[in-house]
Amino acid sequence: MDPSEVEFIAEKERVSIVPNFNNATVHLISGDVGPFRAGLPVNVPVWMALNLRQRQKCRILAPDWLDVDKLEALKEEEKASKYFTKMPSEHYMVVAQLILSAVEDDIPRIEEIRMAVKNLWDVRISKLRSSVDTFIKSGGSHARLDYLTTMEINSVRPLLPHALDFIDRLNKASEGAPRRDLSQD
Amino acid sequence: MFCHGLISLDGGCQQLCHHRKIMSLCHSYVPNYFSIPDILATQEKVPCTFEVQVKHLGFLDPGSDKRDIEVGTNIELPFWMASVLKTQRPAIADVGLPKIFKESYRDILKADPVVVDLHKLAPYFYEFGMSLCMLNHRESPEIVNVLVESFKQRFRKILDWAQHSNIEVPESKKLDNAEKIIYQAGREVGSSLHLWLTEGGSLIMAAGMVMQHKKMKLTQRDLLQ
Numbered sequence: 001m002d003p004s005e006v007e008f009i010a011e012k013e014r015v016s017i018v019p020n021f022n023n024a025t026v027h028l029i030s031g032d033v034g035p036f037r038a039g040l041p042v043n044v045p046v047w048m049a050l051n052l053r054q055r056q057k058c059r060i061l062a063p064d065w066l067d068v069d070k071l072e073a074l075k076e077e078e079k080a081s082k083y084f085t086k087m088p089s090e091h092y093m094v095v096a097q098l099i100l101s102a103v104e105d106d107i108p109r110i111e112e113i114r115m116a117v118k119n120l121w122d123v124r125i126s127k128l129r130s131s132v133d134t135f136i137k138s139g140g141s142h143a144r145l146d147y148l149t150t151m152e153i154n155s156v157r158p159l160l161p162h163a164l165d166f167i168d169r170l171n172k173a174s175e176g177a178p179r180r181d182l183s184q185d
Numbered sequence: 186m187f188c189h190g191l192i193s194l195d196g197g198c199q200q201l202c203h204h205r206k207i208m209s210l211c212h213s214y215v216p217n218y219f220s221i222p223d224i225l226a227t228q229e230k231v232p233c234t235f236e237v238q239v240k241h242l243g244f245l246d247p248g249s250d251k252r253d254i255e256v257g258t259n260i261e262l263p264f265w266m267a268s269v270l271k272t273q274r275p276a277i278a279d280v281g282l283p284k285i286f287k288e289s290y291r292d293i294l295k296a297d298p299v300v301v302d303l304h305k306l307a308p309y310f311y312e313f314g315m316s317l318c319m320l321n322h323r324e325s326p327e328i329v330n331v332l333v334e335s336f337k338q339r340f341r342k343i344l345d346w347a348q349h350s351n352i353e354v355p356e357s358k359k360l361d362n363a364e365k366i367i368y369q370a371g372r373e374v375g376s377s378l379h380l381w382l383t384e385g386g387s388l389i390m391a392a393g394m395v396m397q398h399k400k401m402k403l404t405q406r407d408l409l410q
Contacts, residue, residue, distance in 0.1 A: 003381035101385060129348070133341045139333075155378055159347060159371035163340050166311070166363060170333045173315035173325075 006151050007098070010091030011047040015099065016061040018042075019052065046098055053102050060103050063089065066096060068109055071116035078123050084147045093121055093151050124152060132156055136163060222362065226312035227265040232281040234259050239277065264316060271320055280320055282328075285310070291331045298335035299342055303361040310361040311336065339364065347371030 012030060018041050025034040033044050041061060044052075052058040064070070065088035078085050089095050096117045100110060107113065128148070135143050145153070239254040246260050254260075262270070262278075270278040284290060285306045294301060303310045314332045318325040339360075346354045347368055357368055 003378050007381070097382075097385065129344060133344065136340050137337050139337070151378075155348070155374065157374065159344060159367060159374070162367045162370060163336075163343075166367065167333060167336060170311065170315060170329060170336060173318045173329050173332075 001154050001157075003151065003154070006091075006154055007094050009150065010094035011045060011050075011098070013046050013089060013091055013095050014043045015046055015049050015063060015095070016041045017044055017049045017052065017058040018061060019058045021057055046095060050098060050102050059106060060099060062099060062103070062107050063095070065089065065092070066099065066107075066113060066117075068112045068116050071113065071120055075116070075120045075123055078120065078127070084124065084127065084145070086147045087149055090149055091151065092149060093117065125155065128152055128156065132160055136160075136167070139167075222309055222312055223316075224265075226307075226309035227268075227316055228263050229283065229307055229309070229313050230261040231264050231267045231283045231317070232259060233262050233267050233270060233278040234281065235278045237275070237277055264313070268316070268320060280322070282317070282322065282324065286314060286317060286324075286328050288324075291327065294331050294335050298338045301335075302359040303335075303364070304359055308362050311363050336364075343368050343371065348375040350375075 018039060019036040020038050021036060022038055023034060023036040025032050030045065033048065034042060036042055049058065049060050053060055065074075070088075074085070074087070096113075100107075100114055100117075104110065131143075235254050235256060235258045238256055241252060242254050243249060243251040245262070246254060246258055249258075267278065267280045270276070271280045290306070307313050311332055314328055318329055322328075343360070343364060346357060348371065350372075353372070357365065360368055
């Protein structure tokens with residue numbers, strides 16, 4: 001998948017916004033949104049929040065995990081743990097990127113938050129890479145991948161499946177099926 | 186036996202391979218008559234020792250001007266021919282190991298597979314090795330072992346190159362062709378992820394089929410008017 005396709009999927013995540021207009025409930029295939037009351041927080045999908053924000057119709061309330069201290073704590077936890085730790089959102093990287101690019105002036109310390117998200121991502125990606133390497137070297141056939149987000153899984157595709165495919169073929173060669181046994185025809 | 190005529194037809198096949206490589210690693214699950222990598226891999230020469238006399242084929246041996254091939258003659262033949270000679274009953278020729286799969290070369294690969302220039306040894310090193318093992322040579326298990334271990338060790342490097350550089354790494358020339366396909370596929374993903382991280386998402390394009398369908402509809406409408 002292309003990262004922009006993952007982004008599209010991630011836009012279904014919900015965030016809180018404070019609208020500055022009144023509107024009745026909007027009925028969408030994915031569920032109802034609203035009703036909108038000026039000044040009262042409401043939960044909407046990310047794509048709608050971004051659109052409303054672009055038209056100056058709302059203020060986005062950043063999710064509570066999008067905060068320097070919380071992200072630092074997550075990073076420390078990630079570093080300490082041998083396995084992957086649970087992320088606050090299935091699409092933390094995408095949601096953070098989208099919201100941070102939309103709300104330049106609503107959130108204080110935005111640069112620090114950006115750095116913290118990137119650090120967290122880097123720690124997890126390097127952990128993923130080394131675990132992929134150990135997985136291949138140990139010759140395992142299955143692995144448990146708890147708490148990996150879609151974007152992270154997407155980053156090792158199609159490398160990992162291709163490599164496993166190839167190793168499987170190499171191993172099968174030893175079974176030594178005769179290639180063309182003309183004498184049996 | 187008749188593989189060579191096919192090469193001129195390979196355009197279509199290669200396109201197919203290119204199209205399919207996106208999610209599944211396109212290769213023959215041998216035997217596949219139309220697989221281009223397979224044909225190229227089986228061009229590699231292997232030493233053969235003839236066990237029966239073959240009439241009128243003396244021209245295959247460049248070192249002699251006799252009309253027949255005598256028992257015990259050693260000739261290097263392409264693998265596709267050798268495998269047929271070997272699988273006849275009784276076998277016409279015995280197939281030995283080419284030097285890149287002999288013990289001395291296997292030891293080099295065992296010592297450090299990462300630095301070896303596989304492309305120089307044989308462009309289709311793994312494919313060739315796999316085909317060779319199908320002849321049930323007594324050292325086949327050993328060869329498969331070396332192939333699998335080499336690939337596992339080299340994979341880390343492919344992973345690193347694919348995810349960490351926007352330009353093609355010059356050392357990737359040392360990769361065998363199968364490894365190259367994996368590397369290229371990884372590199373495309375790596376660079377699109379990098380682009381996304383630095384510049385954000387782009388517009389999602391409609392699939393090629395959908396676009397073509399739209400065009401067809403448009404032209405049909407034009408024709409009607």
